Amino acid sequence: MNKQPSALPVIETENLADLPLQRMAQILSVGGDRALRRRLMELGLVPGTPVKVVNIAPLGDPLELSVRGCRLSIRRKQAKALLIRKSA
Template sequence: MSSLADVGRHVPVTIASVDGERSFRRRLMEMGLVPGTRVTVTNVAPLGDPLEIEVRRGRLSIRRHEAAHILVTR
C-alpha cells in the first residue's frame, strides 16, 4: 500500500484510509476523500507541489505532505 503522494499521474487508485490529526483528517474526509473513493493525480504544479487530483468529478489541489496521509491501493 502506498500513499497518494507516491502514485504517478493518471493512475486511478482507491483510498484505503486517511490518517493524521483528528480535525485534519475530518476536513479531508468531508471534502469527499473517504475510504473507497477513486482518486487520480491529474497534474503536478510546475514547482513540484501541490498536486492536482480528481475526486468525485471535481478537481482539488492538495499538498504533497497532506497527500502522504492518504493511503491508497491500486
C-alpha cells in the same frame, strides 16, 4: 546492506504522493492531523473512493487530485497521509 529480495508478497498499498500521474487508485485510509483529515473526508475522500492525481504544480508541490468529479489541490505532505490501493 545487502538485503535479500523479500519473499513477502508485494504490498499494493502506498501513499497518494507516490501515485503516478493519471493512475486510478482507491482510498484505503485517511491519516494526518484531525482537522485536515476530517476536512478531506468531508470533501468526499472517504475510504473506498476512487482518486487520481491529474497534475503536479510546476514547482513540484502541491498536487491536483480528481475525486468524485471535482478537482482538489493538496500538498505532498498531506497526500502522504492518504493511503491508497492502485486499481488494476
